[in-house]
Amino acid sequence: VGGRSLPEVNARENVQGLYEELKTFTDVLALVERDYVRPVESQELVKGAIKGMLATLDPHSGYLDPDFYKDLQVQTKGEFGGLGIEITIKDGLLVVVSPMESSPAAKAGILPGDAIVKIEGKYTKEYSLVDAVKKLRGPKGSPIKISVQREGIDGLIDVVIIRDKITVTSVRSRYLNDGYGYIRLNQFVEKSADDIKSGLAKIRSVAPNGKIKGLVLDLRNNPGGLLTQAVRISDMFLEDGVIVYTDGRVETQKQKFFAHARGTEPSYPIVVIVNGGSASAAEIVSGALKDHGRGLILGTQTFGKGSVQTITPLDNGGALTLTTALYYTKSGRSLQAKGVEPDIIVEETKPKDIKGGKHVEYSRYREADLPGAIKNPSVSGGSDDKIKEMNKIESEETDIISINPETVDLNEWYRRDVQMSKAVELLKTFNIFTGQKIEDITKKLIEQSS
Structure with a gap:
C-alpha cells in the first residue's frame, strides 16, 4: 500500500x-x-541515575566506579584486602552469603544469612553493594565495627573485626586413608584448576600405588568466580559432552563448553558436597557432574545464581556489569533461582552463636529471595516435593567453618561434620559394586536413598 x-x-x-x-x-x-x-x-547526579536505572534490572547488574572496578580485577587474581565475606542485598539490607574460609569475618563468627545492619554505627539500609564494599575494606590491621542481625537472636550483635590482606587459598587437599582423597574448593580464581591438579598429585603421592580410590569434592560456601575455571575443573572429570551452555539475546552470548578426553582423571567415584552457599561457578561444576552421572551430589540445595554477567569497561575507568545470559546444564536445566538439587539431602550442621557458644538455627538467603531476581525459565513444578521426599539425615550441631581440613583429626572431623562423614561412607559403598561403571553405580545409590 x-x-x-x-x-x-x-x-x-x-x-x-x-x-x-x-x-x-x-x-x-x-x-x-x-x-x-x-x-x-x-x-x-548522573552516577546516581545510572545506578538507579540498573537497579530496576536484577541484583547482579550494576555500575562499577573506577576504584571498585580496580579492586574487582585484583580480587579475581586471588588477593585483596578486607573482611573476606561475600555479600548481597535483600529487602534493602546487606546480607552475608558466606564468609571465606579462615577469613577475618569467619574467625570473628560471622555466619551465612547474617544481615549487616550497621557499619561503624551507621545504618546500611540505603547502601548499594559498591558502597558497602568501600566501607568494609580498609588498611590491613585496621579495626571495623559491624552490627549484625541474626535470625533467632534478639537485638543486634556488635562485632569488631580486624581487616587483613585476604589471600584466597582456593584449594585445600587431604589424604583420607584407604586410597580416598578430599579436595575443598573455596572460590574460582585464576589458578584454581592448576591448584586442584596439584592437590590431586599430592593425594596420589601418598595413596597406595599412587592411585586415588575415590574423591570428596567439597564446594560448600563457595560463592563462585571465573567461568573459565569452572569449565576447566569440570573437564578434568568428564571425557566428552556439554559441560554447560549459555543462552542470551545476542549471538555472542550463545556459547557451549565441551569436555575433552585429553587430561581426564581416571574414573574413580566422586561425591560432591554442596550447600546454600554454593553459587554460580560452584553450581556449574556440581550441575555438570550430576548431569553426566560422574558425581553423586550430597548436601542441601545450592544458591541458584544461574546468570552470566558481562563486564564492559567504560571510558571513565569504571565498568558496567550487565546480566546478558543464563547458564544451562547438559540436560537443558537452568540453574537460575533454582540451583542444583542434591541427590542425597544431608542437612547442614548448626553453627555456634558468637555470644556464649550456644548453637543457633540460621536460614540462608538464596537467589530466588533477592529483589528483582530473574525467574527460572524452565521450572515445571513438583521439584520442591521431590526434594522433600529425598533421604534426609539429621546432623549433629557444630560449625563446619571452624574445621581446617588439612590439620583436623579425621575421626574428630567425621564426628563434627556429618555431611563429610556421609560422603566418605558413600565413597566406600562404591566398592561393593565391582566391575560396574561409575555412572551406573551412582544411579543405583541415588535410587536406594530416595
Whole structure:
C-alpha cells in the first residue's frame, strides 16, 4: 500500500518515546541543579541515575566506579584486602552469603544469612553493594565495627573485626586413608584448576600405588568466580559432552563448553558436597557432574545464581556489569533461582552463636529471595516435593567453618561434620559394586536413598 511496514512504525515510535523520556530526565536534572537546597555535582547526579536505572534490572547488574572496578580485577587474581565475606542485598539490607574460609569475618563468627545492619554505627539500609564494599575494606590491621542481625537472636550483635590482606587459598587437599582423597574448593580464581591438579598429585603421592580410590569434592560456601575455571575443573572429570551452555539475546552470548578426553582423571567415584552457599561457578561444576552421572551430589540445595554477567569497561575507568545470559546444564536445566538439587539431602550442621557458644538455627538467603531476581525459565513444578521426599539425615550441631581440613583429626572431623562423614561412607559403598561403571553405580545409590 505504499506506507511503512509495521516494524518500522514500531521502531520509530520506540525512538520517539525514548527521546521524550530522556528530555524528562534532562528537565529533572536541570531543576535539581538550579533549585535544590544546596549545590550538587552533576557527575554525582548522573552516577546516581545510572545506578538507579540498573537497579530496576536484577541484583547482579550494576555500575562499577573506577576504584571498585580496580579492586574487582585484583580480587579475581586471588588477593585483596578486607573482611573476606561475600555479600548481597535483600529487602534493602546487606546480607552475608558466606564468609571465606579462615577469613577475618569467619574467625570473628560471622555466619551465612547474617544481615549487616550497621557499619561503624551507621545504618546500611540505603547502601548499594559498591558502597558497602568501600566501607568494609580498609588498611590491613585496621579495626571495623559491624552490627549484625541474626535470625533467632534478639537485638543486634556488635562485632569488631580486624581487616587483613585476604589471600584466597582456593584449594585445600587431604589424604583420607584407604586410597580416598578430599579436595575443598573455596572460590574460582585464576589458578584454581592448576591448584586442584596439584592437590590431586599430592593425594596420589601418598595413596597406595599412587592411585586415588575415590574423591570428596567439597564446594560448600563457595560463592563462585571465573567461568573459565569452572569449565576447566569440570573437564578434568568428564571425557566428552556439554559441560554447560549459555543462552542470551545476542549471538555472542550463545556459547557451549565441551569436555575433552585429553587430561581426564581416571574414573574413580566422586561425591560432591554442596550447600546454600554454593553459587554460580560452584553450581556449574556440581550441575555438570550430576548431569553426566560422574558425581553423586550430597548436601542441601545450592544458591541458584544461574546468570552470566558481562563486564564492559567504560571510558571513565569504571565498568558496567550487565546480566546478558543464563547458564544451562547438559540436560537443558537452568540453574537460575533454582540451583542444583542434591541427590542425597544431608542437612547442614548448626553453627555456634558468637555470644556464649550456644548453637543457633540460621536460614540462608538464596537467589530466588533477592529483589528483582530473574525467574527460572524452565521450572515445571513438583521439584520442591521431590526434594522433600529425598533421604534426609539429621546432623549433629557444630560449625563446619571452624574445621581446617588439612590439620583436623579425621575421626574428630567425621564426628563434627556429618555431611563429610556421609560422603566418605558413600565413597566406600562404591566398592561393593565391582566391575560396574561409575555412572551406573551412582544411579543405583541415588535410587536406594530416595
